Amino acid sequence: MKMNKFWLATAIMAVTASMASAKTLVYCSEGSPEGFDPALYTSGTTFDASARPIYNRLVEFTPGTTQIEPGLAESWDVSADGLEYTFHLRAGVKFHSNDSFTPSRDMNADDVIFSFERQQKEDNPYYTVSGGTWEYFQGMSMPDLIKEIVKVDDLTVKFVLNRPEAPMLANMAMDFASIMSKEYADAMLAAGTPEMLNQAPIGTGPFQFVAYQKDAVIRYAANADYWAGKAAIDDLVFAITPDASVRYQKLQANECQVAPYPNPADIDAMKANADLQMLEQQGLNVGYLAFNTQQPPFDNPEVRRAISMAIDKQAILDVVFQGAGMVAKNPIPPTIWSYNDAVQDYAFDPAAAKAMLEAAGVTDLSMKIWAMPVQRPYNPNARRMAELMQADLANVGVNVEIVSYEWGEYLSLSKATDRDGAVLLGWTGDNGDPDNFLAVLLGCDGVGGSNRAQWCNPEFEDLIQRAKVTSDVAERTALYEEAQVVFKREAPWVTIAHSVVFMPLRKEVTGYVMNPLGGHSFYGVDIAE
Amino acid sequence: MLKFILTRLATFLPTFFGVTLIAFAFIRLLPGDPIIVMAGERGVSPERYQELLHKFNFDKPIWEQYIYYLNSVLHGDLGDSFVTKKPVVEEFFALFPATLELSICAMIFAVVLGLPAGVIAAVNRGKIFDRTLMSAALVGYSMPIFWWALLLIIVVSGKLGLTPVSGRISLMYYFKDPTGFMLWDSLASGQKGAFASALQHLILPTIVLGTIPLAVIARQTRSAMLEVLGEDYIRTARAKGLSPLRINGLHALRNALIPVVTVVGLMVGTLLTGAILTETIFSWPGIGKWMLDSIFRRDYPVVQSGLLLIALIVMAVNLTVDLLYGLINPKIRKR
Numbered sequence: 001m002k003m004n005k006f007w008l009a010t011a012i013m014a015v016t017a018s019m020a021s022a023k024t025l026v027y028c029s030e031g032s033p034e035g036f037d038p039a040l041y042t043s044g045t046t047f048d049a050s051a052r053p054i055y056n057r058l059v060e061f062t063p064g065t066t067q068i069e070p071g072l073a074e075s076w077d078v079s080a081d082g083l084e085y086t087f088h089l090r091a092g093v094k095f096h097s098n099d100s101f102t103p104s105r106d107m108n109a110d111d112v113i114f115s116f117e118r119q120q121k122e123d124n125p126y127y128t129v130s131g132g133t134w135e136y137f138q139g140m141s142m143p144d145l146i147k148e149i150v151k152v153d154d155l156t157v158k159f160v161l162n163r164p165e166a167p168m169l170a171n172m173a174m175d176f177a178s179i180m181s182k183e184y185a186d187a188m189l190a191a192g193t194p195e196m197l198n199q200a201p202i203g204t205g206p207f208q209f210v211a212y213q214k215d216a217v218i219r220y221a222a223n224a225d226y227w228a229g230k231a232a233i234d235d236l237v238f239a240i241t242p243d244a245s246v247r248y249q250k251l252q253a254n255e256c257q258v259a260p261y262p263n264p265a266d267i268d269a270m271k272a273n274a275d276l277q278m279l280e281q282q283g284l285n286v287g288y289l290a291f292n293t294q295q296p297p298f299d300n301p302e303v304r305r306a307i308s309m310a311i312d313k314q315a316i317l318d319v320v321f322q323g324a325g326m327v328a329k330n331p332i333p334p335t336i337w338s339y340n341d342a343v344q345d346y347a348f349d350p351a352a353a354k355a356m357l358e359a360a361g362v363t364d365l366s367m368k369i370w371a372m373p374v375q376r377p378y379n380p381n382a383r384r385m386a387e388l389m390q391a392d393l394a395n396v397g398v399n400v401e402i403v404s405y406e407w408g409e410y411l412s413l414s415k416a417t418d419r420d421g422a423v424l425l426g427w428t429g430d431n432g433d434p435d436n437f438l439a440v441l442l443g444c445d446g447v448g449g450s451n452r453a454q455w456c457n458p459e460f461e462d463l464i465q466r467a468k469v470t471s472d473v474a475e476r477t478a479l480y481e482e483a484q485v486v487f488k489r490e491a492p493w494v495t496i497a498h499s500v501v502f503m504p505l506r507k508e509v510t511g512y513v514m515n516p517l518g519g520h521s522f523y524g525v526d527i528a529e
Numbered sequence: 530m531l532k533f534i535l536t537r538l539a540t541f542l543p544t545f546f547g548v549t550l551i552a553f554a555f556i557r558l559l560p561g562d563p564i565i566v567m568a569g570e571r572g573v574s575p576e577r578y579q580e581l582l583h584k585f586n587f588d589k590p591i592w593e594q595y596i597y598y599l600n601s602v603l604h605g606d607l608g609d610s611f612v613t614k615k616p617v618v619e620e621f622f623a624l625f626p627a628t629l630e631l632s633i634c635a636m637i638f639a640v641v642l643g644l645p646a647g648v649i650a651a652v653n654r655g656k657i658f659d660r661t662l663m664s665a666a667l668v669g670y671s672m673p674i675f676w677w678a679l680l681l682i683i684v685v686s687g688k689l690g691l692t693p694v695s696g697r698i699s700l701m702y703y704f705k706d707p708t709g710f711m712l713w714d715s716l717a718s719g720q721k722g723a724f725a726s727a728l729q730h731l732i733l734p735t736i737v738l739g740t741i742p743l744a745v746i747a748r749q750t751r752s753a754m755l756e757v758l759g760e761d762y763i764r765t766a767r768a769k770g771l772s773p774l775r776i777n778g779l780h781a782l783r784n785a786l787i788p789v790v791t792v793v794g795l796m797v798g799t800l801l802t803g804a805i806l807t808e809t810i811f812s813w814p815g816i817g818k819w820m821l822d823s824i825f826r827r828d829y830p831v832v833q834s835g836l837l838l839i840a841l842i843v844m845a846v847n848l849t850v851d852l853l854y855g856l857i858n859p860k861i862r863k864r
Contacts, residue, residue, distance in 0.1 A: 026700060034613045042571070131614040133581060139571055198614070213707070214623045215814030216697060237700050241812045245679055249687050249694045408561030408827070411572065427570055450572050 022234035023527055025509070027520070028241040028256035032215045035130065036201040038175040039119055042135050044518055047175040049238060052521040053220050054096075055178035055203035058087050058112065059169055063513040063524065066284075066336055066432025068169050072107060072179055072204065078471050082164030085172075087112070089155040094225040095181045096208040098200055100191070103183055107204055109151040114182035116142075116149055126185060129194040136176035140430070164469040166476060170431040175519075179204065206231045206523040215240055232511070232526035248504075251276065257506040257527065260520060264322040264380075270504045277507055281514040282326060282333050283499040286437065287378035287426035289369070289389070290452035290493050292419050297362050304491040306356035307422075308346040310396040311389055311494055320385045321497060328495040330484045332437045335516035336429065337473070338480035343488050345495075354396040366399040368421025370414060374407050377499040378426030385496070386424060414452055422494075423452045432517055434480045438464050442487065453492035460486045533855060537848055544844060549602060552836035553595050556829050562587070563611055563827035585611070598833065607837070608830030610823070617834040621816060625838075626709030627697065628808070628815030632800040634731055635739035640793065643743045647750025647789075652777055654755060662747065669744035678737045678810040685733060692732050695812040699726040734811045738804055742796045749792045753785035760784075787858055794850030798843040 033049035034041045041047075051057075060071035073087035093107040118126035119137040126132070137143070145165055150158040161168065171177065184202045188194050201209050204227070207220035218238040222231040239256055241247045247259040248266050252275065262270060271278050291298040291307070298304055313327045329345035332338070357365065371386035372379060379385060383404070390400040403421065405413060414423045429436050440446060443464060444456035460483055467479040503514055511524045564573060564581045573581065582588045586597065601608065607617045650659040686694045693699065697711045702723045707714040712731075715723035757763065758781055766776045805817035816835065823831035 024700075035615075040614065042567075042569075131609060131611075133584070135568070135571075138577060195614075211703070211705075213814065214620065215818065216627075216812070217700065219703065239696060239700060239812070240814070241695060242818070243695075243810050243812070246682065246695050246810055246812065249682055252687060253690070253694055255694055255696075255700075406560040408565040411565055411568075411570070415572070425570065449574075450570075 023232070024235040024237060025233045025258070025522060025525060025527060026237045026239055026256040027522065028247045028250050028259040029218075029238040030240075030244075030247070030261050031242055032240050033212075033218070035198045036209065036212075037130065037180070037198040038178050039115075039134055039137060040130055040132050040198060042139075048520045049218055050201060051175035051178045052205070052519055053207035053236060053523075054201050054205045054209055055180070056093075056205050057173050057175075057177045057179060058089075059173045061173050061432065061515070061517060063521070064515065066170075066516055068173055071173070072112075076169070082166070082469060082471055083161050085159040085161070085168060086152070087157050087159070089157065090227060091155060093204050093227045094223075095184065095204055096202045096223060098202065098209070100196070100200070101184050101187055101202060103181060103202075105183065107179065107181070108154045109157045111179055111182045112157045113149050113151060114185060115178065115180045116146070118180075118185075119176070120146065125189055126194060126197070130198045134176070136174065136430075140171050140174070140176075142171070164471070166468055166471050167431060167433040167435045169471075170433040170436075174431050207236050228523075231523050233522065236522055251504060251506065254506060257509050258512065258520075258522075258525075259504055262502055262504055264324045267324070267502055270502075275507055276504050277509075279503040279505065279512070279514050281501055281503075281516060282335050283377050283501045284333055284335055284429040284432065284516050284518055285378040285426055286328050286331055286333055286498055287376075287424070287496045288328070288331070288493040289422050289424055289496060291422045292417075293453050293455040293492050294417055295420070297360070297365065298422070300360055300362075301490050302356060302360045303362055304494075305346060306353045306360070306362075306396070307393070307398070308491050308494045309349050309356070310353035310398070311392045312348045313494075313496060314348070315392075316385055316388050317497060319388060320379070320381050321499065324380075324500045324502065325497040326500060328498050329488070331442060331487055331493065331495060332434055332480075332484070333429075333498040336432055336434055336437070338434045338477040340481040340484040342481075343484055345488070346491070350392070350395050357396060357398070363397070364399075365397070366401070367393075368401050368403050370410065370421055370423040371402050371404045372407070372410060372424055373404050376426055377428065377501070378497065379424060380499075382424045415449055417448050417454045419454075425452055428518065430517075434476075435464065435468055438480065438483055438487075439468065442492065455490070455492035457486065457490055457492075460490070534852065537851055541844065541848070545841070548837055548840040549599055549833075550595070552833040552840070553598055555836070556824070556827065556832040557591070559824075559827070561827055563829060566827050567611070602834070602837070607834035610831045611828045612823070612826055612831075617831050618838075620819065620831070621835060621838050623709065624814055624816045624819050627711070627813055628801060628804055628817060630710050630712065631731070631734055631738060631804060631807070631813060631815065632797065634735040635800060636742065636793070636797065638735050638739035639742035639746050639796075643746030644750055644789070646747045648754055648777060648782060648785075650747070650751045651754035651758065652773075659751075663751070666744040666747045669740045670748075672740065674737060674741075674806045675810065677740060678733070678807065681733050681737060682810070693726075693730050695730075695810070697727065697730050697813065698723065699730075702726060734807055734813055737810075738800065738807045742793075742800065745792060745796065746789060750785060750789050753788045754781055757781045757785045783857070787854065790850060790853055790857065794847060794853075797846045801839055801842065 029048065031045040033046040034043060036050040038047055038051035038055065056072045058071055058073040059068045062069045072090055072093060074090045075088045077086045089109065095103040095107060097103060118124045119134040120143055121127060145161055147160045147162045150160065152158050180197065181202050185197055188196045206223055206226045208223045210219040210221050212218045220236040222234050224230050241250060244261060244263045248262060250256045251259045270276050291304050293299055317325050317327055329343055330340060369386045369389055372382040386402045390402060393400050427437060427441055440450050442451055442455060442460065444461050447454050447456050463479045463483040467476045470476055505512055508528045510526045510528055564578060586594055609616050610620060646662055650662045653659050682694055686692050698715060702715065702720055704714045704718050711727045715727040763776060763781060766780050804815055805821050807813065808815045808817040820835050823835065
């Protein structure tokens with residue numbers, strides 16, 4: 001006990017002493033993490049606090065892009081049939097240590113295999129720890145995809161797949177694929193505290209977890225042994241601040257240096273503030289209005305095109321997004337590779353729309369528009385958006401009734417193939433791969449599920465299926481570009497908007513790069529003296 | 530007195546079961562199921578949905594789920610959060626000290642200012658002080674908390690720089706194994722400036738959370754005092770030539786306190802649960818915000834067990850208030 005107090009005092013003194021001289025970056029995060037094992041959770045707030053500072057993955061997204069670069073794997077080979085991915089691991093990568101654990105070896109193939117098997121194999125002792133449901137592993141179809149993971153030698157791991165899957169590499173850069181320490185997991189299991197893997201995380205990442213006070217503060221220290229070099233800042237602190245106006249005040253008072261998700265109403269004042277800088281980027285998302293293409297008259301592409309032309313999207317952007325958005329013409333945002341900028345959107349033209357509806361023999365049309373009950377980055381106010389559409393469509397003689405349901409019901413009911421009405425919804429990408437938008441939202445497999453337009457077009461389906469099984473990026477790009485042309489011609493959705501994400505920082509902060517996938521990471525960030 | 534306590538305790542049991550039932554039913558009456566809400570736009574496959582239903586016992590009949598819940602509660606197991614996968618009790622007691630500390634400070638603030646204000650207003654009935662005070666109380670009572678908090682932050686913290694914007698203590702200070710009561714932790718740590726920092730962080734949230742109770746207590750004290758001041762025994766005391774201080778302070782205030790104590794007791798319950806807005810704005814890590822988030826996420830175990838714990842605490846406070854009555858007013862004891 002005496003010993004304990006001694007250590008406590010030393011630790012406190014060490015922390016206070018280092019706080020005085022060290023470079024500390026305070027990030028006013030928008031919410032609390034659910035835990036620190038990224039594979040257990042699905043929210044971006046949790047990933048910001050766990051996967052990005054604490055862990056690495058086999059491959060990583062190059063900062064500021066959706067491209068893949070080496071991470072814990074220095075290189076990789078893909079077999080000609082696309083069924084085998086062999087990763088060559090980096091040597092000499094150190095795991096963090098804490099009060100109860102000091103690693104005895106460097107990261108190796110066992111850690112990689114453990115990180116995935118705990119999510120896949122029911123006989124793995126960690127499969128049920130912390131009530132794990134492994135939502136992302138399941139959601140990305142990993143259990144069906146991965147046949148086995150083989151240790152070739154200490155620094156070589158081979159993933160054998162059941163079918164070729166081009167987005168596999170991008171999946172390996174996702175947060176759920178973070179590499180955990182098997183040695184730590186074994187030690188915690190032996191100590192009878194396996195949940196510590198989630199509560200006192202050990203990773204290989206640029207920052208080491210120090211402490212979390214629930215709903216208040218998370219503390220990290222720079223990992224001095226980080227394989228890519230120590231971070232420029234010494235201490236990273238997340239000050240959990242749920243209210244956007246308060247985040248802005250804290251930023252002004254220099255109580256934090258980075259504060260995400262500003263109120264749209266504050267953005268102009270922030271831009272004018274000489275102490276702040278403002279970064280912006282399109283979000284990895286799309287907001288859309290999905291027709292039910294299996295129900296007349298919306299089974300007729302001409303009717304869908306006419307409705308698209310009757311809606312004034314720019315007005316929606318101005319009113320609903322207040323400038324924090326851009327008009328969408330494709331089902332994928334421009335930050336994703338293969339975005340086809342040559343596609344022409346339907347111009348806003350009520351007169352032509354009216355004529356097209358008459359030519360298609362549609363008169364006195366009444367339809368429902370479903371408005372989501374929640375705010376989303378791709379649609380900050382669905383009710384308002386639906387009202388604007390209602391007014392636009394009244395001008396071409398279409399009578400619109402707006403309906404809404406509780407969010408859970410909304411998501412379930414909108415899946416039905418016999419659903420009455422067009423649905424406002426959207427999507428935020430997971431891994432920056434076009435397949436993650438086009439196949440999930442518009443593929444034939446998604447009909448009755450995530451494909452809210454209930455749209456199954458053979459020409460489109462053929463293109464995206466071919467793109468899924470080839471790993472050649474140039475070839476895939478060509479296929480996806482063509483798929484976007486087919487999509488626009490057939491108009492199963494009215495594409496509405498991609499959000500624009502703003503990021504206010506103090507002037508002194510350098511090296512911060514916005515991530516098109518939406519997360520926040522602080523490796524490479526420095527504070528000018 | 531013993532009999533009084535025992536009858537009070539006897540009503541505790543049915544209330545306890547009532548609360549478990551209401552807490553259990555309340556969250557299930559809301560539309561939407563936690564699995565679909567958790568999955569969001571991403572959705573779950575029908576097979577996976579069934580699997581998860583089974584895992585969380587949602588495939589059982591509702592009465593069976595309730596029996597199961599009651600059984601675990603009586604065995605001291607309040608369940609694990611769906612979201613964080615941690616025991617509800619652990620989360621509750623990690624956050625509760627923050628709410629309690631803030632509530633106590635707000636209550637002290639309200640009583641220390643509200644009581645004298647009410648007494649002075651009553652004694653000076655109809656004069657300018659009384660009118661100003663009662664108008665101020667009405668404003669305080671009806672002011673939107675959210676607006677009031679932001680106004681204070683922008684003016685006091687932003688423009689004047691007198692207090693920190695939010696949080697419980699400066700990020701410089703860091704305590705290992707804290708009790709959660711920041712004033713105590715900062716004192717016990719012995720770190721220079723820590724206690725002052727914790728106090729500074731308490732000022733604005735205390736004012737914001739204490740404003741409504743302050744207004745209520747001031748008004749309640751005033752009207753109770755006015756009633757008592759009209760009683761015969763006060764006139765007698767005046768006739769005897771007692772000093773105004775003795776009349777107002779001793780004879781009148783003691784009798785006027787009974788309704789005031791009632792209000793204070795009821796306010797404690799309101800403070801514990803009503804701190805949601807204050808906690809959200811000041812990034813105060815308490816149970817109000819935690820409960821609110823859990824309702825939105827349909828985190829059944831947290832909502833039902835969190836409600837139960839709060840209800841138990843409010844019941845305990847009410848019991849204490851009842852006993853306090855007995856101390857102040859012997860008439861109630863004998864009834």
